[in-house]
Amino acid sequence: MMNEEEFSNWYNDIIERANLSDKRYPIKGMNVWTPYGWKVMTNIDRHMRNEMERTKHDEVCFPLLIPEDQFAKEAEHIKGFDEQVYWVTHAGKNQLDVRLLLRPTSETAMYPMFSLWVRSHADLPLKIFQIVNTFRYETKQTRSFVRVREIHFFEAHTCHADFEDAERQIKEDVEVMDRLSKKLCLPYLLSKRPNWDKFAGAVYTLGVDIFMPTGKALQIASIHQYKENFSKAYNIKYEDENGNHKDVHQTTYGMSERVLGAVIGVHGDKKGLIMPPSIAPIQIVIIPVLAKGKNEEILKKNRELKEELNNNGFRAFLDERDIRPGSKYFDWEIKGVPIRIELGPRDIENKVAIVVRRDTGKKIEIKREKLIDVLKKIMDDISTELYKKAEAQLKNNILSCKTIDEIKSAESFVKIDWCGNDDCGQRICEESGFTMLGTPVNSEKLDKQAKCVLCNKEAATKAYMARTY
Amino acid sequence: MMNEEEFSNWYNDIIERANLSDKRYPIKGMNVWTPYGWKVMTNIDRHMRNEMERTKHDEVCFPLLIPEDQFAKEAEHIKGFDEQVYWVTHAGKNQLDVRLLLRPTSETAMYPMFSLWVRSHADLPLKIFQIVNTFRYETKQTRSFVRVREIHFFEAHTCHADFEDAERQIKEDVEVMDRLSKKLCLPYLLSKRPNWDKFAGAVYTLGVDIFMPTGKALQIASIHQYKENFSKAYNIKYEDENGNHKDVHQTTYGMSERVLGAVIGVHGDKKGLIMPPSIAPIQIVIIPVLAKGKNEEILKKNRELKEELNNNGFRAFLDERDIRPGSKYFDWEIKGVPIRIELGPRDIENKVAIVVRRDTGKKIEIKREKLIDVLKKIMDDISTELYKKAEAQLKNNILSCKTIDEIKSAESFVKIDWCGNDDCGQRICEESGFTMLGTPVNSEKLDKQAKCVLCNKEAATKAYMARTY
Numbered sequence: 042m043m044n045e046e047e048f049s050n051w052y053n054d055i056i057e058r059a060n061l062s063d064k065r066y067p068i069k070g071m072n073v074w075t076p077y078g079w080k081v082m083t084n085i086d087r088h089m090r091n092e093m094e095r096t097k098h099d100e101v102c103f104p105l106l107i108p109e110d111q112f113a114k115e116a117e118h119i120k121g122f123d124e125q126v127y128w129v130t131h132a133g134k135n136q137l138d139v140r141l142l143l144r145p146t147s148e149t150a151m152y153p154m155f156s157l158w159v160r161s162h163a164d165l166p167l168k169i170f171q172i173v174n175t176f177r178y179e180t181k182q183t184r185s186f187v188r189v190r191e192i193h194f195f196e197a198h199t200c201h202a203d204f205e206d207a208e209r210q211i212k213e214d215v216e217v218m219d220r221l222s223k224k225l226c227l228p229y230l231l232s233k234r235p236n237w238d239k240f241a242g243a244v245y246t247l248g249v250d251i252f253m254p255t256g257k258a259l260q261i262a263s264i265h266q267y268k269e270n271f272s273k274a275y276n277i278k279y280e281d282e283n284g285n286h287k288d289v290h291q292t293t294y295g296m297s298e299r300v301l302g303a304v305i306g307v308h309g310d311k312k313g314l315i316m317p318p319s320i321a322p323i324q325i326v327i328i329p330v331l332a333k334g335k336n337e338e339i340l341k342k343n344r345e346l347k348e349e350l351n352n353n354g355f356r357a358f359l360d361e362r363d364i365r366p367g368s369k370y371f372d373w374e375i376k377g378v379p380i381r382i383e384l385g386p387r388d389i390e391n392k393v394a395i396v397v398r399r400d401t402g403k404k405i406e407i408k409r410e411k412l413i414d415v416l417k418k419i420m421d422d423i424s425t426e427l428y429k430k431a432e433a434q435l436k437n438n439i440l441s442c443k444t445i446d447e448i449k450s451a452e453s454f455v456k457i458d459w460c461g462n463d464d465c466g467q468r469i470c471e472e473s474g475f476t477m478l479g480t481p482v483n484s485e486k487l488d489k490q491a492k493c494v495l496c497n498k499e500a501a502t503k504a505y506m507a508r509t510y
Numbered sequence: 511m512m513n514e515e516e517f518s519n520w521y522n523d524i525i526e527r528a529n530l531s532d533k534r535y536p537i538k539g540m541n542v543w544t545p546y547g548w549k550v551m552t553n554i555d556r557h558m559r560n561e562m563e564r565t566k567h568d569e570v571c572f573p574l575l576i577p578e579d580q581f582a583k584e585a586e587h588i589k590g591f592d593e594q595v596y597w598v599t600h601a602g603k604n605q606l607d608v609r610l611l612l613r614p615t616s617e618t619a620m621y622p623m624f625s626l627w628v629r630s631h632a633d634l635p636l637k638i639f640q641i642v643n644t645f646r647y648e649t650k651q652t653r654s655f656v657r658v659r660e661i662h663f664f665e666a667h668t669c670h671a672d673f674e675d676a677e678r679q680i681k682e683d684v685e686v687m688d689r690l691s692k693k694l695c696l697p698y699l700l701s702k703r704p705n706w707d708k709f710a711g712a713v714y715t716l717g718v719d720i721f722m723p724t725g726k727a728l729q730i731a732s733i734h735q736y737k738e739n740f741s742k743a744y745n746i747k748y749e750d751e752n753g754n755h756k757d758v759h760q761t762t763y764g765m766s767e768r769v770l771g772a773v774i775g776v777h778g779d780k781k782g783l784i785m786p787p788s789i790a791p792i793q794i795v796i797i798p799v800l801a802k803g804k805n806e807e808i809l810k811k812n813r814e815l816k817e818e819l820n821n822n823g824f825r826a827f828l829d830e831r832d833i834r835p836g837s838k839y840f841d842w843e844i845k846g847v848p849i850r851i852e853l854g855p856r857d858i859e860n861k862v863a864i865v866v867r868r869d870t871g872k873k874i875e876i877k878r879e880k881l882i883d884v885l886k887k888i889m890d891d892i893s894t895e896l897y898k899k900a901e902a903q904l905k906n907n908i909l910s911c912k913t914i915d916e917i918k919s920a921e922s923f924v925k926i927d928w929c930g931n932d933d934c935g936q937r938i939c940e941e942s943g944f945t946m947l948g949t950p951v952n953s954e955k956l957d958k959q960a961k962c963v964l965c966n967k968e969a970a971t972k973a974y975m976a977r978t979y
Contacts, residue, residue: 065626066619067577068610073623076568076638083569099545100552104660105574105612105643106596108536127575128600129612132647133593141537143574143598150535154542157534169545174574178601191573 042452048255052306053185059314059376061305062185070183070190077376080322082193082301086172088224088319089195089296092217098168098197103150105173106141112149115274121241122146125177143176146295148242151198152275159289161280162202166210167289170197175297186302187259187510193298200277200289207266207290211247214264214294215482218249224319225304226427227251228435229261230454232479232505236463244268249296250478250507251303252435256452258478258507261303262296307431308400314377315400317427318420325350325357325416326378328369330385342389346382346412353413355420374399379423380416400427439505443494448473454507460493461501469495475506511921517724521775522654528783528845530774531654539652539659546845549791551662551770555641557693557788558664558765561686567637567666572619574642575610581618584743590710591615594646612645615764617711620667621744628669628758630749635675636758639666644766655771656728656979662767669746669758676735676759680716683733683763684951687718693788694773695896696720697904698730699923701948701974705932713737718765719947719976720772721904725921727947727976730772731765776900777869783846784869786896787889792827794819794885795847797838799854811858815851815881822882824889843868848892849885869896908974914964917942923976929962930970938964944975 043051056062061078074082093100106129113119122145129141144150151169159167175194183189197214201207215231222229230250239246240263249262269288272278277289308315318324327350329343343359350357358378360369366383373381383395392409396416400423407415438453448455448469455475459466470477472495480502491500512520525531530547543551562569575598582588591614598610613619620638628636644663652658666683670676684700691698699719708715709732718731738757741747746758777784787793796819798812812828819826827847829838835852842850852864861878865885869892876884907922917924917938924944928935939946941964949971960969 063623063626065623066573067580067622068573068575071573071575073573074571076570079569079571100548101545102543102548102662104535104537104540104542105645106537106540106660111536124602126602127598127610129596130599131597133595133649135647141596153536154532154534157532176574178604180602191575193571 042256043254045255045257048253048306049184051309051311055305055309055313055375056185061301061314064183064185068190070179070188072185072189072191074193077322078301081304081316081320082298084320084322085221085225085300086195088221089170089172089217092220093170093197096168096213096217098170098199101169101171102173103144103147103154103171105144107144107150109140109142111153112142114149115242115271117270118148118242125179127176127178144173145175145177146194146293147171147173147175147196147198148271148293152271152277155198155200155272155289156275156277159200159277159279162282165200165202165279165289166206167200168197168210169199170195170294184302184510186298186305189298195294195296197294199292200272201291202279202281202287202289204268204290207268207292210292211264211266214292215247217294218262218264218296221300223424223428224317225300226317226424226431227261227300227303227307228428228432230258230435230439230478230505231482233482234263234479235466235477235504237467238477238479240265242267242270244270247482248479250505250509251307252431252438252454253303253306253510256438256454256508258454258476258509259299259303259306260509261299262294265293265295267291267293307434308427309377313375315427316377316379318379318424321377321379322356323358323373323376323378324355324420325380325382326369326373327357327359327382327384328366328373329359329361330366330383330388332386335386339384339386339389343384346384346394349413350416353417355416380419398423445469445472445495448475448494448506451475454478454505457494457504457506458487458491458500459502459504460496460498462493462496462498465493465496466504470506473506474508476509478505478507478509480504511725512723514724514726517722517775518653520778520780524774524778524782524844525654530770530783533652533654537659539648539657541654541658541660543662546791547770550773550785550789551767553789553791554690554694554769555664557690558639558641558686561689562639562666565637565682565686567639567668570638570640571642572613572616572623572640574613576613576619578609578611580622581611583618584711584740586739587617587711594648596645596647613642614644614646615663615762616640616642616644616665616667617740617762621740621746624667624669624741624758625744625746628746628748631671631751634669634671634748634758635679636669637666637679638668639664639763653771653979655767655774658767664763664765666763668761669741670760671748671750671756671758673737673759676737676761679761680733680735683761684716686763687731687733687765690769692893692897693786694769695786695893695900696730696769696772696776697897697901699727699904699908699947699974700951702951703732703948704935704946704973706936707946707948709734711736711739713739716951717948719974719978720776721900721907721923722772722775722979725907725923725977727923727945727978728768728772728775729978730768731763733763734761736760736762776903777896778846782844784896785846785848787848787893790846790848791825792842792845792847793824793889794826794849794851795838795842796826796828796851796853797835797842798828798830799835799852799857801855804855808853808855808858812853815853815863818882819885822886824885849888867892912963914938914941917944917963917975920944923947923974926963926973926975927956927960927969928971928973929965929967931962931965931967934962934965935973939975942975943977945978947974947976947978949973
């Protein structure tokens with residue numbers, strides 16, 4: 042386990058050296074997506090777009106600005122956000138009649154339109170999503186991808202005829218999260234957030250938390266059941282088969298660039314990033330090993346190899362820079378390229394290639410004729426093993442605690458028995474300094490006569506706790 | 511030619527019925543991209559991304575907000591925009607120390623970072639682009655895609671060692687524009703804007719104008735040569751091979767969602783949109799013609815056809831809705847799907863399919879075994895003919911005028927002889943009510959003894975003029 046300072050230094054250093062993002066932009070917490078980081082992020086977005094197509098969500102793009110009066114319609118929601126929003130008050134030389142805010146999330150931008158779009162049961166379910174930038178005026182210290190003021194954001198919003206259909210949607214969202222987590226090799230903990238920590242306006246919130254190398258939890262996504270909370274405020278009604286007018290039930294699924302922060306933190310090592318193959322901008326880097334008098338021939342073979350790899354569905358890159366191979370290894374290790382191939386005169390002669398895995402550092406010689414098949418297998422192995430390694434990290438770092446003191450001294454996630462009472466729960470948090478992530482979504486069996494960790498009354502449920510980002 | 515009112519009614523009606531965009535959002539000029547319109551726009555973006563990859567531009571994403579002091583560094587630039595920007599003055603309950611503006615374009619966001627990124631000649635050329643939303647406080651009447659306050663925007667920015675290399679870049683930009691125009695079947699007029707109409711901060715500006723059915727010009731893109739104007743203001747210097755520090759030369763290439771407005775206006779007809787195949791979300795719609803007792807078999811054949819088309823690289827859609835085929839024809843004509851296929855029991859028996867072109871309305875019977883090959887050919891023909899038709903429209907609507915009165919009464923674009931003097935040019939505009947688009951980029955031959963249309967002095971150049979959006 043790393044302490045926070047070690048982690049912070051390593052994390053910031055790697056992001057800078059891999060050139061994922063530039064935080065020298067003259068507004069704190071609003072960073073520039075540099076080409077390599079943006080490629081990784083858009084690869085993640087691509088997986089989400091595929092998932093949305095599979096689950097029949099339509100992509101839309103809503104305006105960034107929201108009029109203050111629309112924003113204020115759902116009382117809980119505005120209470121949750123009004124300390125955090127940026128206000129546009131002037132345009133040109135004019136003061137605006139109605140102030141406009143930069144979306145912190147898009148409920149209040151979308152729902153006035155949903156009220157126009159949904160007329161009858163035939164319009165339901167309505168399932169849409171967008172990938173946009175959102176804005177939150179963070180007062181805590183900022184950190185690339187983890188706590189920023191302009192946030193690259195995925196948000197799906199749905200309307201349903203009834204609670205049951207909305208619940209089905211939430212199951213589908215969890216499935217989508219699951220499939221994405223496999224692509225990112227990022228196992229996660231899914232918890233139903235306690236009442237005092239659910240999303241502003243939600244009936245309940247599921248949180249998706251990642252175990253970071255510091256032992257802390259990083260929330261990367263959340264899924265909300267709104268029931269009719271927003272539809273009543275925004276007048277989103279439909280006519281059912283019998284001509285009755287009913288409020289729709291709604292859900293949302295939000296996820297931010299924090300997924301990239303999690304990928305960096307969970308997989309990276311001393312040498313730099315380790316990119317899961319499915320999102321690596323470059324999956325295989327080829328380094329030609331030159332030899333006097335034979336360079337033309339060697340480069341030709343290297344270029345042929347690159348073509349062959351690209352034609353076989355790999356994202357391959359040939360590094361022809363005029364620097365030592367060692368410097369090249371170093372650069373691509375920082376950037377986390379999953380596989381490196383070295384191809385020199387002896388390899389060409391022997392009809393082999395040298396393949397080096399970024400995650401394990403293992404170096405093997407592979408027959409040229411079998412190279413493509415073996416690379417496919419290695420690429421799959423890398424994904425599987427990155428996932429397994431992270432899964433073991435998560436599972437081995439959930440400590441069952443019976444007392445507040447045990448929680449306090451834990452350096453990992455914590456599992457407790459809890460009476461389920463909100464006041465008691467909040468006191469557990471205060472006294473331990475931990476945050477309650479929530480209760481398991483697939484309810485876990487309690488021991489007979491399990492007692493609440495604080496009040497000692499009969500426990501109603503297990504609960505997860507952690508220090509959090 | 512349509513008059514402005516006819517065109518406006520038709521244009522707004524088509525956008526609403528094809529559901530490209532919803533302008534009922536509670537801020538005027540900030541519209542919602544609905545799924546169909548967003549698909550078309552992202553298809554256009556995809557072509558631009560491919561062009562940028564081909565020409566080795568890296569994609570980035572810069573913050574939306576720009577601090578006032580950064581914005582104010584280039585005097586001409588701020589003068590051009592300060593009436594048009596939205597100002598963020600508050601965050602949460604706090605007033606900000608430095609006001610932030612929503613980017614109207616990204617020079618002043620990017621160039622402070624370029625100053626950090628560019629160190630030596632080895633960093634040049636720097637070629638980047640982004641596709642983002644920009645903001646302009648329009649006071650004129652808004653119109654979907656043509657005049658909006660939140661703009662879907664493509665912008666490429668480059669830095670070069672010298673003027674010559676920057677000029678090479680501008681040639682490349684024109685080539686990119688040319689290739690895109692083929693994809694969109696949108697011939698354009700390229701003019702060097704007159705001095706009084708160049709971009710704020712540019713040394714010169716090339717404007718890309720489309721001939722609209724009203725006879726007016728719609729500017730969809732522009733390319734700017736900045737020389738060292740911005741690099742001096744933002745301190746973007748490099749060290750050359752001899753250790754001298756020099757200011758970089760810069761160019762930009764900007765293009766907005768207006769391209770979609772042009773596609774709608776140029777290709778559409780009374781029945782609705784006509785989508786160029788390369789950007790049509792659905793290229794082929796299949797309408798099953800059912801017959802009692804045979805529906806299962808007919809649907810099966812229709813589904814097989816859809817699969818086959820998709821496997822052959824077409825974007826095909828099977829419309830299985832339980833409504834009359836005639837209603838389906840109507841719906842897909844509005845949306846401009848290039849090709850419709852009708853497949854019923856008799857066609858299945860005779861091993862044929864009925865293929866209908868959206869652009870010409872021509873209906874032909876094609877042997878099932880030759881269908882794929884013929885469809886590929888038809889799809890190419892549609893693109894070619896849409897382009898040719900629009901090209902003829904443009905070429906036949908440039909009227910050579912010898913007097914101000916002739917210009918005044920023109921209902922098309924106009925070509926004049928001009929002395930090249932700015933004062934005289936601006937008077938030509940005032941007196942004729944036309945805008946000068948500029949001078950031809952590939953200089954056109956003047957007649958011997960050609961005289962300026964206003965001052966009657968010796969003409970120095972041809973110039974294009976038009977009424978504009």
